Amino acid sequence: MNKACSVPTRQPTAPGLDPAEAARAGRMLDRLAEMAMEQAEATHKALLAAVAAGEATQAKEFGLAFDRASRGVRRSLALQVLLARKRQEIAAKAAAEARGQATEMEKRRQRVARAVSCSVAADRDLDADTCEAQIAAMWRRLVDDPEIDAGLAGQPLEAIVFQLCRDMRIRPDPAWLNPDYSGADWFGRRRKAAGDGEPDGKPPTPWWPEDGPDAGRYWHLDQSDKVPDQGWYDIETGERLDSAPWLLKPGGG
Numbered sequence: 670m671n672k673a674c675s676v677p678t679r680q681p682t683a684p685g686l687d688p689a690e691a692a693r694a695g696r697m698l699d700r701l702a703e704m705a706m707e708q709a710e711a712t713h714k715a716l717l718a719a720v721a722a723g724e725a726t727q728a729k730e731f732g733l734a735f736d737r738a739s740r741g742v743r744r745s746l747a748l749q750v751l752l753a754r755k756r757q758e759i760a761a762k763a764a765a766e767a768r769g770q771a772t773e774m775e776k777r778r779q780r781v782a783r784a785v786s787c788s789v790a791a792d793r794d795l796d797a798d799t800c801e802a803q804i805a806a807m808w809r810r811l812v813d814d815p816e817i818d819a820g821l822a823g824q825p826l827e828a829i830v831f832q833l834c835r836d837m838r839i840r841p842d843p844a845w846l847n848p849d850y851s852g853a854d855w856f857g858r859r860r861k862a863a864g865d866g867e868p869d870g871k872p873p874t875p876w877w878p879e880d881g882p883d884a885g886r887y888w889h890l891d892q893s894d895k896v897p898d899q900g901w902y903d904i905e906t907g908e909r910l911d912s913a914p915w916l917l918k919p920g921g922g
Contacts, residue, residue, distance in 0.1 A: 702745035709738035784830045784845035835885035887914040
């Protein structure tokens with residue numbers, strides 16, 4: 670049921686590189702090289718004419734002018750090569766950074782998918798078809814939901830796992846984010862919950878409130894979830910609460 674999915678990633682541009690300005694500089698440098706070449710050709714033609722006419726002084730002056738013009742041509746060509754090399758280096762660096770970011774994003778996406786898929790599969794109240802449908806819906810959101818996509822880049826992965834599981838009304842197990850986690854603690858927690866939870870043997874609902882605009886904002890994680898401290902957490906802020914969330918509400922009790 671836990672099928673991998675390859676997702677295209679946006680390609681960032683290199684920091685500090687303005688393609689339009691770089692292209693403009695390249696065109697100006699090309700034109701400058703053309704002008705320097707035209708000047709070198711003109712002074713060379715004048716030099717040959719002075720030599721043919723036996724004008725030694727003018728020939729010397731045109732020779733010096735040609736030397737200066739040829740140096741200008743060489744400098745322009747060297748700058749063109751340098752600019753092309755710099756642009757290639759920047760483009761290569763941007764491509765490498767984009768590949769690195771894409772690889773990291775895909776790793777994070779796969780880790781979230783594993784945690785959510787295994788949490789779905791561990792829910793004994795769901796049949797196989799429902800599990801398949803839930804996991805397919807999870808992958809659609811991981812691929813198509815811009816909020817989830819942005820969260821993968823900047824939010825803690827636990828928060829994304831909680832959000833997806835909350836929306837599917839299943840109990841999250843963020844311990845699956847660890848590639849080495851085998852689920853050994855999951856069923857022990859289920860058995861404990863069955864003995865200490867609701868009369869029908871089902872684990873108590875791990876979120877609060879059940880409905881309303883803030884539905885599922887607060888999650889209760891116990892020790893087997895491999896979190897630093899068990900208890901209630903506000904998934905919007907990532908903070909652990911000192912008491913049950915309903916006690917923090919006006920009029921709560």
